[in-house]
Amino acid sequence: MHTASIDIYGLMMRGYYFTSMCIIVISIFIFLWSFEKRKPKTREIVTLAVMTALAVVGRLAFFMTPQVKPCAAIIIITGVMLGRQSGFLCGALTAFVSGFFFGQGPWTPWQMIAFGIIGFLSGVLFSKKNIKYAYNKWIISIYGFLATFVIYGFILDTATVFMYTDTPKTETFVATYLSGIGFNLIHAASTFVVLFLISNATIKKLERLKIKYKMFS
Amino acid sequence: MTDEFSRFHPVVNIIFYMVVLIITMFQMQQVMVIISTVCAIIYHIYLKKQKSVKFCIMAFFIFTASAVINPLFSHKGATLLFYMFTGNPVTLESIVYGVFAALVIVAMIFWLSTFNEIMTEDKILALIGAIMPSVALLLTMIFRFVSKFTKKIKEISMTHRALKGEPEGFFNKIKSSLHIFSITITWALENSVDTADSMTARGYGCAKRTNYNNYRIEKRDILLSLWMIILFGVVISRWVAGDLYTYYYPFVRTKGQIMVYVAYILLCVTPMAVNILEGIRWRRLKSKI
Amino acid sequence: MAQIEIKNLTFFYPDMEKGEYLENPALCNINLEIHRGEFMVICGQTGCGKSTLLRTIKPTICPNGKITGNVLYNGINIKDLKERQQAEKIGFVMQNPDNQIVTDKVWHELAFGLENLGLKSEEIRQKTAEIAEYFELTDLYYLKPDKLSGGQKQLLNLAAVMTMNPEILLLDEPTSQLDPIATEKFVSMLKKINEDLGVTIIMSEHRLSYVLDMADKLVVMNNGKIMEWGNPLEIADKIKNQKISKLMPYATRVYYECGKKGTPPVSIKDGRKWLERELQDKEPPTDRSDRKGDSSKGKFIQENHKQADINKKEMAITCKNLWFRYEKYERDIIKGLYFSVKRGEIFAILGGNGTGKSTTMWLLSGVKKPYRGKIAKKGKVALLPQSVQNLFSRDKVSKELEGCENSLIEEMEIQDILNRHPYDISEGQQQKVALAKILMGNPDILLLDEPTKAIDEVYKEELGNLLRKLSADGKTIIIVSHDLDFCGEYADRCGMFADGKLIAVNNSRDFFTSNNFYTTTVAKMSRSTIKGAVKMEDIVCYLKNV
Numbered sequence A: 001m002h003t004a005s006i007d008i009y010g011l012m013m014r015g016y017y018f019t020s021m022c023i024i025v026i027s028i029f030i031f032l033w034s035f036e037k038r039k040p041k042t043r044e045i046v047t048l049a050v051m052t053a054l055a056v057v058g059r060l061a062f063f064m065t066p067q068v069k070p071c072a073a074i075i076i077i078t079g080v081m082l083g084r085q086s087g088f089l090c091g092a093l094t095a096f097v098s099g100f101f102f103g104q105g106p107w108t109p110w111q112m113i114a115f116g117i118i119g120f121l122s123g124v125l126f127s128k129k130n131i132k133y134a135y136n137k138w139i140i141s142i143y144g145f146l147a148t149f150v151i152y153g154f155i156l157d158t159a160t161v162f163m164y165t166d167t168p169k170t171e172t173f174v175a176t177y178l179s180g181i182g183f184n185l186i187h188a189a190s191t192f193v194v195l196f197l198i199s200n201a202t203i204k205k206l207e208r209l210k211i212k213y214k215m216f217s
Numbered sequence B: 001m002t003d004e005f006s007r008f009h010p011v012v013n014i015i016f017y018m019v020v021l022i023i024t025m026f027q028m029q030q031v032m033v034i035i036s037t038v039c040a041i042i043y044h045i046y047l048k049k050q051k052s053v054k055f056c057i058m059a060f061f062i063f064t065a066s067a068v069i070n071p072l073f074s075h076k077g078a079t080l081l082f083y084m085f086t087g088n089p090v091t092l093e094s095i096v097y098g099v100f101a102a103l104v105i106v107a108m109i110f111w112l113s114t115f116n117e118i119m120t121e122d123k124i125l126a127l128i129g130a131i132m133p134s135v136a137l138l139l140t141m142i143f144r145f146v147s148k149f150t151k152k153i154k155e156i157s158m159t160h161r162a163l164k165g166e167p168e169g170f171f172n173k174i175k176s177s178l179h180i181f182s183i184t185i186t187w188a189l190e191n192s193v194d195t196a197d198s199m200t201a202r203g204y205g206c207a208k209r210t211n212y213n214n215y216r217i218e219k220r221d222i223l224l225s226l227w228m229i230i231l232f233g234v235v236i237s238r239w240v241a242g243d244l245y246t247y248y249y250p251f252v253r254t255k256g257q258i259m260v261y262v263a264y265i266l267l268c269v270t271p272m273a274v275n276i277l278e279g280i281r282w283r284r285l286k287s288k289i
Numbered sequence C: 001m002a003q004i005e006i007k008n009l010t011f012f013y014p015d016m017e018k019g020e021y022l023e024n025p026a027l028c029n030i031n032l033e034i035h036r037g038e039f040m041v042i043c044g045q046t047g048c049g050k051s052t053l054l055r056t057i058k059p060t061i062c063p064n065g066k067i068t069g070n071v072l073y074n075g076i077n078i079k080d081l082k083e084r085q086q087a088e089k090i091g092f093v094m095q096n097p098d099n100q101i102v103t104d105k106v107w108h109e110l111a112f113g114l115e116n117l118g119l120k121s122e123e124i125r126q127k128t129a130e131i132a133e134y135f136e137l138t139d140l141y142y143l144k145p146d147k148l149s150g151g152q153k154q155l156l157n158l159a160a161v162m163t164m165n166p167e168i169l170l171l172d173e174p175t176s177q178l179d180p181i182a183t184e185k186f187v188s189m190l191k192k193i194n195e196d197l198g199v200t201i202i203m204s205e206h207r208l209s210y211v212l213d214m215a216d217k218l219v220v221m222n223n224g225k226i227m228e229w230g231n232p233l234e235i236a237d238k239i240k241n242q243k244i245s246k247l248m249p250y251a252t253r254v255y256y257e258c259g260k261k262g263t264p265p266v267s268i269k270d271g272r273k274w275l276e277r278e279l280q281d282k283e284p285p286t287d288r289s290d291r292k293g294d295s296s297k298g299k300f301i302q303e304n305h306k307q308a309d310i311n312k313k314e315m316a317i318t319c320k321n322l323w324f325r326y327e328k329y330e331r332d333i334i335k336g337l338y339f340s341v342k343r344g345e346i347f348a349i350l351g352g353n354g355t356g357k358s359t360t361m362w363l364l365s366g367v368k369k370p371y372r373g374k375i376a377k378k379g380k381v382a383l384l385p386q387s388v389q390n391l392f393s394r395d396k397v398s399k400e401l402e403g404c405e406n407s408l409i410e411e412m413e414i415q416d417i418l419n420r421h422p423y424d425i426s427e428g429q430q431q432k433v434a435l436a437k438i439l440m441g442n443p444d445i446l447l448l449d450e451p452t453k454a455i456d457e458v459y460k461e462e463l464g465n466l467l468r469k470l471s472a473d474g475k476t477i478i479i480v481s482h483d484l485d486f487c488g489e490y491a492d493r494c495g496m497f498a499d500g501k502l503i504a505v506n507n508s509r510d511f512f513t514s515n516n517f518y519t520t521t522v523a524k525m526s527r528s529t530i531k532g533a534v535k536m537e538d539i540v541c542y543l544k545n546v
């Protein structure tokens, strides 16, 4: 039973939802703000814009096989090559901009934070001294599989629980995650495949730009 | 688009959506939920005309699908209706909660769809640009690239099919899609260098950047903002004072006030009202001429 | 004092593989002077270093590489100029209209440079409005750049640079992607800027016919070196016997081909006057109606033989009543298209921007299907797309051309760039590599979508000869082109694309003589004097026989 004093504001039932939304909004804002303060260089901002746009429209290239969505793969590569902050922005903005073309919904902020975290994490894991592991396509593809399956799946399923049910219970979470497994597996597998087949070549292309145009130095 | 509300300053538009979405998202009081849903649907139909029908059908499916989730998992509530095949009880309260949570989702979807129509990219960018110019520029470029790449991907896939023919089988399709995607990546990255040069050539990064937009605040913008903020204030103050609440468990119990309902209705129909008033004003102007 | 002075400039590109610099410099010992308010045109074969030279004048966008020598701006080293001054004083317009557009609205693009300089909103509002008016962009102010035609995009790029009121304008082949009418509009805008505002203009260009009559100075480059520079007319005279003289405008070339000496005509107008003077009170040689029998009367006759040969051959492509649109609810792009091409024929499709020429090519290649009508094809079809970069998927030219015969590579003169990345070569070279890649499949029917864009006249002639050779081997060639002179020279038949169909399909001579605006330079020049002349050799032949 809930105590009346809290419930009066109607927030108890939406409490988790409310708190998580606040956290999401604030963390996205912090990243945007730090990007703003850093005064990004021309070539960096252009490359980030290109990668994000590629993540948004990538699925058009796979119109023959709509199960395959390359967003997460591109976001991961961006995180690896341009650093964790850009990785986060690439992820968050991919979800935000996709909303303009494929429809915004209550899930947009959750997608933003989920993709953002994936990008951020790849920037952290494959930081300057670990970057050699990113060239191993097994390692990066498995990371991509896990990141999409665990992080993206977990966050969006949690969002479902918060949005649709009254008070989150372990049982509800478990049931939601289980019912989401099929979808998440396909998503994770497609990230794996895309990373496995194009990550090396794409990293090389970005490396090439770095040399050719003295980028980011 | 003939919508008058969208001709107000973007700040006015964003204030409207912020206050309405905040209340919609967190207020589960039944009357409030219904008000929001109905107003959202009406405004959506007004904006999108026939296109709205398809959307309504889709929303109905989302509604039914999400309404059943809660009673499946939540067995709280005092009014037992029946037992599921799993042996779990289903209660009236959990069904009611499920229905209203689903309505909230539906209302959000409708509001956000009108948001997409009203808050064009230009407006979003003007708003973000006022606080964070670099982020706004980044977004502008993303929007530009998205439409550019969309076209390019279509072109490249046509070229590819002209050269190699139509792929057969799932794996060949994936292979050929990946090929198309990787040509697009190369093309996009290499050509972005021109864009970067064009930016540098026009002085990007050599001084503190300002943000220019075509919007200017007028008196009517201030008035409308005040109107919406006052209505929001009424709703929030009653909410905080405890005159607006609902329990779903163990029994559904609700409290509300006519004043709050009226204020909320007025708030939600503001865009429609602006349109209707403008229509009347025009007719009067015309009859005078 | 000269406004820009280039002294002993040498430039090496980096070698991506070895991490050193390439052995051959892209620019070698360049010395140049440009004065305030001058209009300077740089020409030269593709890959000779024009783009590189222009970029060294604006250090912020100079490519990565080793540079020696100096560029002085009003006597100070240009590298010491503050970034802000560089941005304000020197404007730059590049070749590709699309890539330079940064934002996604016309008005925002105009404001972009001023935002960077940190100007106040009111000031920006005033300047963008003024510029939009001057460049006739006001109606397009709120549009997305995607909605503009290539010519409008390039005007927008020029306008966006001009908002900052530069003293010097650098243009790198700004018109190479535009159709003839858009080119003329763009160039006349440049002239206006040069004359009204006194802006110094330095521009690289392949098609000198459009610009040479307003140029004060001409620079001819070859292999990274300056061959000649100075007064255009004097240079034209000096280089008249070299290979590079093909870069000159048609009027000038015809003049020297006829063996004349002295100051040549440059513009069409001068060319016409010269012909009128030349042919005053002279009898026309023989009447054109008796072309058939006698074979000693010039070359028109041989061509007719070819036409007669072709007429006997089988059909290679037949299109009957094609209808096509991209989306179900969009307008029709192709509306009842009929035409047929015989084996061994070179067929040219001309027409304005956005009329559906490329769409027709996609239909012919079989990638897109018409929703009504039939296409019958005999043989393997290959398509060279309008943007050749769509074809490049590997990181080396040699990998791109795997399995290609050496003779073809040599014929195309691309053996030197086999080790480069396909994006590390100049646009003209990319065009060649793409064509080689298409020819590798040994197709029977070749569809070429604007094969002559961004390439120079010397190579254009080689391409023309290559096409002739291929057609003699029995290959059918369909070209889409904005290059009227090229089509006049090499096509057997031409058709005008308008309103979703081909109209006025005819053999090229009759096609071009019956058109008033859409016709070759030679035809425009000789309209009042020689009836039916379309190619350069027509005039040469005619003058020899009078």
Ligand SMILES: Nc1ncnc2c1ncn2[C@@H]1O[C@H](COP(=O)(O)OP(=O)(O)OP(=O)(O)O)[C@@H](O)[C@H]1O
Residues within 6 Å of the ligand: C013, C014, C022, C026, C044, C045, C046, C047, C048, C049, C050, C051, C052, C053, C173, C417, C424, C425, C426, C427, C428, C429, C454
């Ligand atoms: N990034 C690069 N790395 C190595 N070589 C390059 C690079 N870019 C250009 N080159 C070479 O430098 C030479 C000069 O190139 P540049 O682009 O200046 O030619 P251009 O005269 O502008 O040609 P076009 O008329 O085709 O545009 C060419 O031989 C080209 O292959």
Ligand SMILES: Nc1ncnc2c1ncn2[C@@H]1O[C@H](COP(=O)(O)OP(=O)(O)OP(=O)(O)O)[C@@H](O)[C@H]1O
Residues within 6 Å of the ligand: B154, C150, C179, C326, C327, C333, C351, C352, C353, C354, C355, C356, C357, C358, C359, C360, C386
């Ligand atoms: N993929 C597409 N989807 C929808 N419309 C298209 C597509 N491609 C082209 N169009 C439209 O079809 C029309 C004809 O285009 P097309 O590219 O065939 O013109 P074009 O004659 O080749 O022009 P240009 O001389 O500029 O190359 C244009 O109005 C264009 O906007």
Ligand SMILES: [Mg+2]
Residues within 6 Å of the ligand: C050, C051, C052, C172, C173, C426, C427
């Ligand atoms: Mg060039």
Ligand SMILES: [Mg+2]
Residues within 6 Å of the ligand: C357, C358, C359, C386, C449
């Ligand atoms: Mg075309």
